Amino acid sequence: MNTIGVVVVSYNTASLLRRCLASLASCRLPLQIVVVDNGSLDDSVALVQREFPHVMLRERPENPGYAAACNEGIAWLSNNCDAILVLNPDTEVLPGAIETMADFLAIHPRVGLVGPRLLNPDGSLQRAAFRFPDLITTALDLFPPGEVLPGRLYDSWWHGRYPYELGNEAFPIDYPLGACMLVRTSTIAEVGGMDEDYFMYCEEIDWCRRIKQAGWAIWHVPTAQVIHVGGAATGQFRWRMQVALWQARQRYMRKFASPTVQRLFRVLLVIGMLRLIGKTWYTYLTGQIDRDVLRGQLLAYGTILQKTHNYSPIPVAKVTR
Numbered sequence: 001m002n003t004i005g006v007v008v009v010s011y012n013t014a015s016l017l018r019r020c021l022a023s024l025a026s027c028r029l030p031l032q033i034v035v036v037d038n039g040s041l042d043d044s045v046a047l048v049q050r051e052f053p054h055v056m057l058r059e060r061p062e063n064p065g066y067a068a069a070c071n072e073g074i075a076w077l078s079n080n081c082d083a084i085l086v087l088n089p090d091t092e093v094l095p096g097a098i099e100t101m102a103d104f105l106a107i108h109p110r111v112g113l114v115g116p117r118l119l120n121p122d123g124s125l126q127r128a129a130f131r132f133p134d135l136i137t138t139a140l141d142l143f144p145p146g147e148v149l150p151g152r153l154y155d156s157w158w159h160g161r162y163p164y165e166l167g168n169e170a171f172p173i174d175y176p177l178g179a180c181m182l183v184r185t186s187t188i189a190e191v192g193g194m195d196e197d198y199f200m201y202c203e204e205i206d207w208c209r210r211i212k213q214a215g216w217a218i219w220h221v222p223t224a225q226v227i228h229v230g231g232a233a234t235g236q237f238r239w240r241m242q243v244a245l246w247q248a249r250q251r252y253m254r255k256f257a258s259p260t261v262q263r264l265f266r267v268l269l270v271i272g273m274l275r276l277i278g279k280t281w282y283t284y285l286t287g288q289i290d291r292d293v294l295r296g297q298l299l300a301y302g303t304i305l306q307k308t309h310n311y312s313p314i315p316v317a318k319v320t321r
Helices: 014-026 044-051 066-080 097-107 135-142 185-191 203-213 234-256 259-285 291-309
Strands: 004-010 031-038 056-060 083-087 091-093 111-119 180-184 217-228
Touching: 004 014, 004 066, 014 031, 014 044, 014 091, 031 044, 031 066, 044 056, 056 066, 066 083, 066 185, 066 203, 083 097, 083 185, 097 111, 097 180, 097 217, 111 185, 111 203, 135 259, 180 185, 185 203, 203 217, 203 234, 234 259, 234 291, 259 291
Parallel strands: 004 031, 004 083, 031 056, 111 217
Antiparallel strands: 083 180, 091 217, 111 180
């Protein structure tokens, strides 16, 4: 492959963004890098201008969501690049990772997207290869293994995990964690960009679902390694992100699940939220959380319940192509 485009969407993560952009310097392939800033209030924009003048910068006055910002960066790069690396600002690309993923795409012409092995900052494995969500994975998310259900289910096939991820061989997957994905530009030209009606979460799952529906394969390549901190931007608004997460999952189900599965999903979600409301009150009354945490959690779970009640069975997709 020739030139690789890199899209980084930033939001108040200046210190992490510096490490992310600096890590790209070790790549031996030609890179065109664009940072799309979603209205950061910290030093993110000034940092890019001051320390990375070779990086293109797109400033947005407000936060339109991750998918919309990512699509803007992709649109700027697609015409001049063979593949696009979608990269979170809280990542550090280890030497050789981009080259390894690019080589894999070059050798396998029907692979449209690859994801690397993700590592926690301490070097331990971070799960990054998953099966598409269904009712079983939803149940295990709402009734966590080790808390409600048997703990051995956490790393199981039922919970969307792949046992092969513990090895060192590449293997096909449904989708990678969206922190780092290398996508062929011809694949993007065929299936379009991310669905911008996802503000945060599930946009990469939806994208990968459409990529596979178009006949492209998706693989996990563990010999390419990237450090991922996780939650740097979403942790700034925890209760809002809980609401965004389950809104995104409902949208995903509306687009891809049968009416019966959608109804069962809503039932699971309602029962799960009621359980969490009860758990929140218990932890408050036993002194494990304070009133502010109680208020935030109850607001999140109550909002999710309300939005589930107002659930629209017919989606109106807005996909940027």
